[in-house]
Amino acid sequence: MSAEQANSNDSVSDEGYCAGLLREHDRDRWLACLFAPQQHRRGLIALYAFNSEIERVRDMVSEPLPGEVRLQWWRDLLEGQARGNASGHPVAAELSAAIERYHLPVPALTTLIDAHTHDLYDDLLPSVTDLEGYCGETSSSLFRLASLVLADGGDAGAADLAGHAGVAYGVARLMGHAARHAARGQIFVPADIVIKHGSAREDLLNGRDTPDLRAMLAEFASLALGHLERAEKLLPVTPAVVVPAYVGLALVRPLLRRMTRRGFNIFRDRAEQAQWLRQWHLWRFARR
Structure with a gap:
């Protein structure tokens, strides 16, 4: 050979x-x-x-x-x-x-690595602004880099879209993994939301489904939903060549809706929808 x-x-x-x-x-x-x-x-x-x-x-x-x-x-x-x-x-x-x-x-890739250093520790992010910054350097950066790939190294489209999409997708994923993270002592809900909801932090860390916990997660979901809506408004004016980078946004709203519905228990119920249904959402977004 x-x-x-x-x-x-x-x-x-x-x-x-x-x-x-x-x-x-x-x-x-x-x-x-x-x-x-x-x-x-x-x-x-x-x-x-x-x-x-x-x-x-x-x-x-x-x-x-x-x-x-x-x-x-x-x-x-x-x-x-x-x-x-x-x-x-x-x-x-x-x-x-x-x-x-x-x-x-390369700086965008090393910044992504630096941001994920936070994952190694159990410290709360102080504020929503800090969480948005974390998502910006991780999920938003990934959307932007994927857009560069699809544009063959050319125009990646508006940075605003990547910014809002990254926070929406990032927060939704963090919600989906909240129970697993809490089992190892880690919470990604920022401190300024946590302190508004009584015993929610201890409930999450100790696996207790309570009204305080559900209220905290609902506010967390609302943050993601706000960014998702802004991202969706920007998609129609985005260069068509980079839109496939954002297909994953199709999964955000269903996950948020599922996790905030009445009776959902994050410690008992599966956050993600069935695989075939997630594939359908991705396909529907791609066709649109």
Whole structure:
């Protein structure tokens, strides 16, 4: 086998690894990639697989320090200071190729890593503004980077859309994982909302479904819904080529509606809808 053939096979293997990782750990984004033009799916999968690697660091470590080390490895890699070669890590190899092809801004990727450092600790974000900043540097940044991929490195559309979409999608995902986060002592509802709802913090940490907890989550959902509505108003004036980056927004309203309906218990009931129904929402958005 020639060196060129070997490199080609390795490349396909890296792509398959990233797709498998995404399908297992972030299936909704993997499905969203299927609604993007085929020539850009590989770049999107590389970007989302990188994001999945960063988001899962907290789940893979028992103490913050090992998590900090993992995140630092990614920073060093992006800044060209990592020991060894990106080709030894399938996600790193695919991400490096996507950065080169689409001229993705490295500072946006390192900022995303920095923001997820918060995930390693159990500190409350002080305010809604801080939460919006966190979502802006994580989910919003990911929407913006995905738009760059779809635009083939060109005009990614209005930053306002990515900003509002990121907060809506980010908060909805945090709500969906609230019970799992609380089980490890972590709450993403900002302190200025928490303190308005009596025992809601202790109820969440101790697995108690109470009126205070439901009121707190309803306010959290209202924050996401407000940003979703602003994002939806901006979509019609967004360059059509980047709209597939926002397919995931189709899942936000159903999740918020489901989690705030009467009788829903976040400790007992599944937050996400059935897989086929989520796929239908994505398909309907893509057709529109």
